[in-house]
Amino acid sequence: MYHPILHANKTSPFGDLTLEEFYQKNQVLHSYSFICTKNKTKLYTQTWSPIAPSPAYPPRGIVAMVHGYASESGWMFETTAVAIAKLGFLVCAIDLPGHGRSEGPRGHIPSVKPVIDNCIQFFDDVRASNSHLPAFLYGESLGGAIAMFISLRQKEEWRGLVLNGAMCGVSRDFKPVWPLEKLLPAAAMVAPNWRVVVAGNLVERSYKERWKRELVRRCPRAKRSFEYPPASTALELLRVCEEVGRKCREVELPLLVLHGEDDAVCDVESAELVYDLASSTDKTLKVLPGMWHQLIGEGREILEVGFEVIFSWLKERTK
Structure with missing residues (x-):
């Protein structure tokens, strides 16, 4: 199993390389662009694809x-996008509104419905240009729900x-303490941008x-403010x-559900319930002992086991 994060250092996920050197080392092609949503918000998008040795080796599929x-x-x-591209996939991703290089108030997601529309708009364009390829969805944390x-x-x-x-x-x-959880709807209505500490620190727990x-x-x-979502966003989550x-x-x-047994942000029992209730005839559940919320934040042993499960699952379904 290969994942570029294994070569990161304390100052950069790309190690001592520039971003262009990082792409070259991993033999992937990278492109980016902005899309404009219906409400005129500009959102940043990216794609990564393997550098094929010849036209006879097209991508095996799309991972959005x-x-x-x-x-x-x-x-x-x-780094995970690049790792999946190295497996032979065309990978695409978008900065959600208010995140990364996309426009919008930082960290504000008062409603997830337009975010879903934004993702579909971009992913449809990628799939339309590669309609012969099987397409898969991959999501982390809130991205998993989306x-x-x-x-x-x-x-x-x-x-x-x-x-x-x-x-x-x-x-x-990680839920807001009582009675703040009960008061959150009122707080979101009166002061939707109020970044009250409604839960534990997101980065420290992940x-x-x-x-x-x-x-x-x-x-x-x-932004440090990301670590504590505003009231309207906390309510929406x-x-x-x-x-x-x-x-x-x-x-x-x-369906593949991979979750950390020690996840203190997103409840593992809820993930297991989603797996149990899903109507999929092909479904896999992997709960990793000792894993926190973010697989990429783990030490080498758990990280390699977890991503090998994901990579193998994707490859098996494109044979």
């Missing part, structure tokens, strides 16, 4: 990736769904290795978890 809250399609998330909602909107368009530490339910330890927490914060576009619980029975795609 959705990052989580307080993340982006670049930086550490990008990927699931996309799959339900477009049941006939996707070949499989990968949920890595998906937001199927918020951990009891990445087990300390140096990777600092690496997350070294991202040029990182809780609502998203409820909707995942209601709709997971409708999932029929081949």
